[in-house]
Amino acid sequence: xxxxxxxxxxxxxxxxxxxxxxxxxxxxxxxxxxxxxxxxxxxxxxxxxxxxxxxxxxxxxxxxxxxxxxxxxxxxxxxxxxxxxxxxxxxxxxxxxxxxxxxxxxxxxxxxxxxxxxxxxxxxxxxxxxxxxxxxxxxxxxxxxxxxxxxxxxxxxxxxxxxxxxxxxxxxxxxxxxxxxxxxxxxxxxxxxxxxxxxxxxxxxxxxxxxxxxxxxxxxxxxxxxxxxxxxxxxxxxxxxxxxxxxxxxxxxxxxxxxxxxxxxxxxxxxxxxxxxxxxxxxxxxxxxxxxxxxxxxxxxxxxxxxxxxxxxxxxxxxxxxxxxxxxxxxxxxxxxxxxxxxxxxxxxxxxxxxxxxxxxxxxxx
Amino acid sequence: xxxxxxxxxxxxxxxxxxxxxxxxxxxxxxxxxxxxxxxxxxxxxxxxxxxxxxxxxxxxxxxxxxxxxxxxxxxxxxxxxxxxxxxxxxxxxxxxxxxxxxxxxxxxxxxxxxxxxxxxxxxxxxxxxxxxxxxxxxxxxxxxxxxxxxxxxxxxxxxxxxxxxxxxxxxxxxxxxxxxxxxxxxxxxxxxxxxxxxxxxxxxxxxxxxxxxxxxxxxxxxxxxxxxxxxxxxxxxxxxxxxxxxxxxxxxxxxxxxxxxxxxxxxxxxxxxxxxxxxxxxxxxxxxxxxxxxxxxxxxxxxxxxxxxxxxxxxxxxxxxxxxxxxxxxxxxxxxxxxxxxxxxxxxxxxxxxxxxxxxxxxxxx
Numbered sequence: 001x002x003x004x005x006x007x008x009x010x011x012x013x014x015x016x017x018x019x020x021x022x023x024x025x026x027x028x029x030x031x032x033x034x035x036x037x038x039x040x041x042x043x044x045x046x047x048x049x050x051x052x053x054x055x056x057x058x059x060x061x062x063x064x065x066x067x068x069x070x071x072x073x074x075x076x077x078x079x080x081x082x083x084x085x086x087x088x089x090x091x092x093x094x095x096x097x098x099x100x101x102x103x104x105x106x107x108x109x110x111x112x113x114x115x116x117x118x119x120x121x122x123x124x125x126x127x128x129x130x131x132x133x134x135x136x137x138x139x140x141x142x143x144x145x146x147x148x149x150x151x152x153x154x155x156x157x158x159x160x161x162x163x164x165x166x167x168x169x170x171x172x173x174x175x176x177x178x179x180x181x182x183x184x185x186x187x188x189x190x191x192x193x194x195x196x197x198x199x200x201x202x203x204x205x206x207x208x209x210x211x212x213x214x215x216x217x218x219x220x221x222x223x224x225x226x227x228x229x230x231x232x233x234x235x236x237x238x239x240x241x242x243x244x245x246x247x248x249x250x251x252x253x254x255x256x257x258x259x260x261x262x263x264x265x266x267x268x269x270x271x272x273x274x275x276x277x278x279x280x281x282x283x284x285x286x287x288x289x290x291x292x293x294x295x296x297x298x299x300x301x302x303x304x305x306x307x308x309x310x311x312x313x314x315x316x317x318x319x320x321x322x323x324x325x326x327x328x329x330x331x332x333x334x335x336x337x338x339x340x341x342x343x344x345x346x347x348x349x350x351x352x353x354x355x356x357x358x359x360x361x362x363x364x365x366x
Numbered sequence: 367x368x369x370x371x372x373x374x375x376x377x378x379x380x381x382x383x384x385x386x387x388x389x390x391x392x393x394x395x396x397x398x399x400x401x402x403x404x405x406x407x408x409x410x411x412x413x414x415x416x417x418x419x420x421x422x423x424x425x426x427x428x429x430x431x432x433x434x435x436x437x438x439x440x441x442x443x444x445x446x447x448x449x450x451x452x453x454x455x456x457x458x459x460x461x462x463x464x465x466x467x468x469x470x471x472x473x474x475x476x477x478x479x480x481x482x483x484x485x486x487x488x489x490x491x492x493x494x495x496x497x498x499x500x501x502x503x504x505x506x507x508x509x510x511x512x513x514x515x516x517x518x519x520x521x522x523x524x525x526x527x528x529x530x531x532x533x534x535x536x537x538x539x540x541x542x543x544x545x546x547x548x549x550x551x552x553x554x555x556x557x558x559x560x561x562x563x564x565x566x567x568x569x570x571x572x573x574x575x576x577x578x579x580x581x582x583x584x585x586x587x588x589x590x591x592x593x594x595x596x597x598x599x600x601x602x603x604x605x606x607x608x609x610x611x612x613x614x615x616x617x618x619x620x621x622x623x624x625x626x627x628x629x630x631x632x633x634x635x636x637x638x639x640x641x642x643x644x645x646x647x648x649x650x651x652x653x654x655x656x657x658x659x660x661x662x663x664x665x666x667x668x669x670x671x672x673x674x675x676x677x678x679x680x681x682x683x684x685x686x687x688x689x690x691x692x693x694x695x696x697x698x699x700x701x702x703x704x705x706x707x708x709x710x711x712x713x714x715x716x717x718x719x720x721x722x723x724x725x726x727x728x729x730x731x732x
Contacts, residue, residue: 198610
């Protein structure tokens, strides 16, 4: 590795992905002030386009000025306080992280576990507590490559607020915040949106906003203040913090790119690329990790074959092909690979390259 | 304003400033994965170069993955909990914000007020409480253009931890975290560092880290976890959240740019540009707002002359010169301008342009 060389990685890990060219180009444009009328126009358009990718009409839809994990924190600090009951589905690392974050808000957490590699079961969540304030689940578990049925949870949520982690699903697979009953959702930019990491697309509906924690423990993520920051009341934009201008402009460009292709077409492209990779890997003798029927097209989990050294293969791919794929998480760190086909990388060339490169890498490192 | 035109603003407001060209160029490079060995090298070098601009040897010096205001939140959530006494100096908006943030941590806040436009007085802070856990002050108040003597507070802090906001001072004027007794410091990238907004350079020494709040209310800003994220223990880097890779690479490039010029030279350049602007404005009949002897070179506050419409002048500058200057804050919103000469904008051409443009704008809008 030569520090004076600019590396051109093919980012096929669990994220970040390579950004859309439009998103990268926007980062190089002259910077705008965070109160510049031109930036305000761009921020307004970004919020509007985020509504489209969330499939929501929520007025309070905005890019939080931090990464997806801060989106999770924003979801909980604004919705649960000491003693509030939070039913949290855990079928991977990010569900587990929700438990930690909700606990720091003083919530009484009812953790409902599901085997890693399997989806969340809505009925089990419904049975966990008679009257939780929130029910939380991850739509696309980045640690396991599993998709859960959020609409089914929306159907049983009753009076509870439904919190959804859409970090790895947004702009990659079908996501319908309003139709599915999502009250609070957060995401990241660095997966299927195809923009560098650094922002957390966030949405909250009126129902959740009215039941929010006033004066929450986080000033930075206080949605009561952030409403003014994004100009909730027309002509009454109030200063909260300095927006990360360059990243917002990049997100703006990435979303325009997605909507120019059409959201349905983008979903179909991810679906096709993922299926081709699933099929190709199985034809080459690999076994997939995520349960059949719940496999994410944008993030494939595959078992490392017996006798194959996971780290050596990943190192070989990086050194020889500039290809990054991800290791597994937790107890699956050495026995599962995570392969992302997100944003611009969800295409047939990526699949063909990956299938060939993984085959070569395994042979070379045996 | 034509949305299809790329605007090339001259950002002479209180921040963001125009970035250094090196920092913008880095944003356009191919994205790296957040666990890529090449990115880890860049992050390590960034932390090392941040130590230089903070003038510290603190191992725990890192760019937090959010804007400067999140740096403030990180400083307090990790240092004060319910009942802890925090003496907070308030001589402008950002000191006032500290009071809000500390209060949300449950701290018993002892607020010590100073007139806006004047610096903080260390003796008044010492007299405010016999045994606070923290004493907090803003080094360079962005709302008023005032510099306070942080070393003097370090000299009277006793057993307390000294928290310092260096958002508008870092890499612009003399800042010596270790020599001055700063225990926890936070900053932003979008002022004198000359990088787009989005990261909060942060430093905490061993003394403060040992007395930190364990399991603080913020998961995202938990310094106990973030130590592992930046590889506090060699070879034991642990995943916490996905780093905002593009922004970190931009900060890396901006810091290299600063250190290539030499930090002392960068300070001198800001000093010279600021003095030239102060002198020029006074020669043109303007009255400066910040108290003489405590004026920041990188951020000049000037009183709007009687009979001049602040907003009209700012609008004229933006429309006709693509120049942004800032309004005042709070009760000075319409009666003070804030003019920044930060990062690459701290140069003689900026001063000459500003003096001429402001003169023209006032004449044109009378």
